[in-house]
Amino acid sequence: MRVEGGCHCGAVRFAAEVPDRVELLDCNCSICSLTGFLHLIVPHTDFTLLTGEGALTSYRFGTGAANHLFCGTCGVKSFYQPRSHPKAWSVNFRAVTAPPALQVTTRSFDGRNWEASSARLLD
Numbered sequence: 392m393r394v395e396g397g398c399h400c401g402a403v404r405f406a407a408e409v410p411d412r413v414e415l416l417d418c419n420c421s422i423c424s425l426t427g428f429l430h431l432i433v434p435h436t437d438f439t440l441l442t443g444e445g446a447l448t449s450y451r452f453g454t455g456a457a458n459h460l461f462c463g464t465c466g467v468k469s470f471y472q473p474r475s476h477p478k479a480w481s482v483n484f485r486a487v488t489a490p491p492a493l494q495v496t497t498r499s500f501d502g503r504n505w506e507a508s509s510a511r512l513l514d
Contacts, residue, residue: 392408392409392410392411392491392493393406393407393408393409393491394406394407394409394482394487394490394491394493395407395441395487395488396469396482396483396486396487396488397441397442397443397469397486397488398443398446398462398464398465398467398469398486399462399465399466399467400462400464400465400467402442402443402446402462402463402464402465403440403442403443403446403447403462403467403469404440404441404442404443405438405439405440405441405469405470405482406438406439406441407431407433407437407438407439407480407482408433408437409431409433409437409493411492411493411494412493412494412496413431413493413494413495413496414495414496414497414498415429415430415431415484415495415496415497415498416429416430416432416497416498416499416500416512417429417430417497417498417499417500418430418500418501418502419499419500419501419502419503420502420503420505421503422452422459423502426468426483427485428468428481428483428485429483429484429485429497430473430481430482430483430484430500431481431482431483431484431487432473432476432479432480432481432482433470433479433480433481433482434478434479435478435479435480438470438479438480438482443462446462446463446464447460447461447462447463448460448461448462448463449461454474456474457471457472457473457474458471458472459471460472467486468483468486469482469483469486470482470483470486475509475512476512500512
């Protein structure tokens with residue numbers, strides 16, 4: 392199923408192919424809890440950046456492994472490269488425009504204790 396979304400101002404737009412059943416991760420780490428990010432993991436091969444590559448601003452913290460990408464105009468992070476899934480993008484489900492009729496489940500993830508919790512991401 393194809394989903395599309397992007398940032399608030401429309402400079403960054405993406406499309407992704409996802410199954411009709413998806414699991415979202417609700418992380419409580421310092422950045423996700425502040426921004427309300429709901430993670431939809433999409434393999435790189437199933438994701439297309441439609442517009443806005445030049446509008447993206449990068450932010451790295453902690454280990455620097457994750458590449459948080461924000462629209463330089465409106466500040467919205469609609470997707471980023473997580474350290475947990477190096478071959479996939481983490482799409483903010485809240486940035487998906489008019490989500491189609493997906494079967495969605497949400498799982499809590501203890502990102503504040505990432506090192507101890509990360510192995511459970513593959514469960």
